[in-house]
Amino acid sequence: MPPKRKNDESNLELTARERKKLKVADARTIAVQPVASGSGSGAANSGNAVAGSSKTIVRFDTMQGLPASIDVERFTEARAYEIDAMQKAIKTAGESSTHRAWQTLPRHLRRRAASHDVRRVPVGLREKARAEMDPMRRKTSGRPKRGKANQISRTEALLRRQRDKTWLETHIWHAKRAKMENMWGYRLAVTPTEKAFRPSHRASVHGSILHDASYYAIIELKGPQTLLQAALEGCCDPQGSGMKRCITGGRxxxxxxxxHDSYPFDLIGPITIIWQPLSPESKSTPPSEPPGKSVKRKGKGKGKQIDTSTSPGPAETSRVIWVRAHPAIFEDVFEALQTSASHALQAKKEKDPEAHATIEIADLRGCINAFEIMGPKSSQVIKGALSPAGGEDREDFKKFWESLSDLQTPGNIPRGMVIGLKVLDPRLKFPPKNAKPYYPDPTQPTTHPSPAFIFPSALTAQSEIWDAEKRGGLKKPKYKKKDIDERRAKNLVPGTPLNPLRQDDRIPILLIQRSLEPCPPSSSTSASISNNSQGIHGWTLLFPAGWSMPFLTSLVYTGTRIAGQRERTKQFFEAGVPGFPMDYPTLSVYDATSKERAENARQRWERTPPAKKPNYEKLGTRSPWSADWAVVLGLEKPKSRDDAGEEEGLVSTQRENPPDSTAMQVDSPNSAPRPWLLRGPKVPSLLSGAFITPVQFLGEINKLRVRHHMPALDISVRADDLMKTALVMMRTKMIGRGAPSDLANIYKMDDVEARKWIKAFSKKGAARLGDTSDLSEHDLGEIKPAQEDVVGYVTTGDVSLVRGEGFAIGAIPLMQYLALRKQAQRSVRYWRRPVHCLTSSLSNPPGFPNLPSL
Structure with a gap:
């Protein structure tokens, strides 16, 4: 028997493990009825025991003495002790078990909810788990009972949870493996639950990483090609390179x-334009819609027809384009396209009153899904997981698909190249295998063509995904996963792919080359990019709705990692490309995002003890929670302490001005200058002049507007105000240690202080050669800059894993950039004197930004 008291003297010598073993052994021991002394017991055991001995000897070698019949009642009464002991032993042995049912599972199958929910345990162990559960807990763990009239299905229960947001098709899969948040009307994955910061970066640089971008909105425009071009020219960036070469549909x-007609003001955001390629037989045929008939679109959104009239003539070619935009700016993009299309139709009508045309705009949200697969191995992953359907007779596509496994990186093919194809159900090929690159002998001629020599064309971009009827027919797969698994179970050799049947689905898809880099390699500004910058390349996979999970399971099985919003933002940061919307100041989306972030940062600061947080009042920080771009541009004055107190809810002691005071009169918003962001691939060349005046800058802007058939800016827009209110994006890096954070201030310095910094860095390099000096950069860093010297803010800053140092993306006023560039030129002349020498060569002087990008 185990000890019953903790303080028992015999218990002090035993360890906890020994006491547990004794307890388990005692619970598993069956009690035996003791032998009683006396004639009664001797008479009872006279046939089987030998008296006169200290031990009882039981004989099993004889059948003598057994009765011919047994009385059941008397036999049960005689064996009542043994039966009761057996029942108690069974009960105690079960209760003293060291492992419960859910604890016997492998660790990757254990769930915390399995301890109180039988449905979380595999089917084979549910009976044992149900017996181990407490009856009261078992009663409360089940679902509440409902009447037959009030019972709801699982589908209805899930739809109720999507009243104020939308779930992607991969939501349940992501919800089990990532942290989810509500963003832009969707429930999206923010970051994986596992530690995946550095592995995700390595996957984007050396492997492959996948992001479900199905939340991006697609707007379809259909109409004559000339009118569509005019509509895009009225609202798109005039600096956009490649607009004409993308009309064929190959890019x-x-x-x-x-x-509409607001460039360079009223920037909405980045978009991607895809033209439907024309088939060879449809180039000379008129549109198939009858005259005057309105076309209705299927999907989540409703089609909107700008003008209903007769169809265009045979000379006009009807085209279809898709515009992919961020969900945060969907309404603004849709309104801009609608307004621009209306002006294009009006201009067409004024030019030729007898001509009639139609432009249809439709919302395709929920009709087309998208995956972003980034990394150098993304090509091998796509080829290993997908299989083209038979009957493909395009030679260029065959060459491209054969050479896809040998592609070192998707950046080797033309930028924005579009590939259209039709693939089999990826579940038929499960489990997939990555395509291995072929390394031929360099001395032998290779027969595999390089995909870099395949030029984008309309023929390689042909796909049936543009057809709404075929997309609607694929909304729901014909076979469920259960049916596919039953077919796979009948294979004689496990793991072999299934042979496609005639009834299996053939899914049309689009592959679009995607690159994240500061500017195209062929641009004239590539020399200004830092040598250690590295672009990230991959593919954007477009496919019909309803097929996200079949594609996701096959692509993830190949070893591809999953990226959330944090990992996708870091891809932009490591590539040196501004991400939307956090790196787009002066936009309404940026203002809403920064306001929410400022409120969260302020609440976190208020919860922090005073000894653990910075005192911004003593430090003199003007705006610790958000960037005051209007103050940096000089459009507003810095807020005083009284104004800040009024905003926080404090009552000001100053007497207010009377209502009829002239000090209350301010300019209207339309007449007041407004800040705007200068973006585009030609910004570095636009500002490359040694000396640019406001008049010259206004002339360059008007040239870009005229190129897109837009009138010059109004006379009310003054050249000085245009240049004064402009912001440009910039990339900065840390010369020494440290890393900038978000909302870090960017200060300016005069020539004297700049020369001191240059001398300090020069002496730091010369000290390695034996030169000593009392000038230290630490002493210069102790100088407290004034808040009036703030010329910009960092929108995204952190330690760059690619560069191995602090890196930041920010924005400064255009006037300040030109002033800093002149100061840098003066400092370079001082910096290059023979007296001062550096051990390393730098592309820019310390403390000065690089050329603006994009």
């Missing part, structure tokens, strides 16, 4: 969209 164009 996708990445540009920015503005409000």
């Amino acid at each position: 996708a164009c990445e540009t920015h969209i503005y409000k």
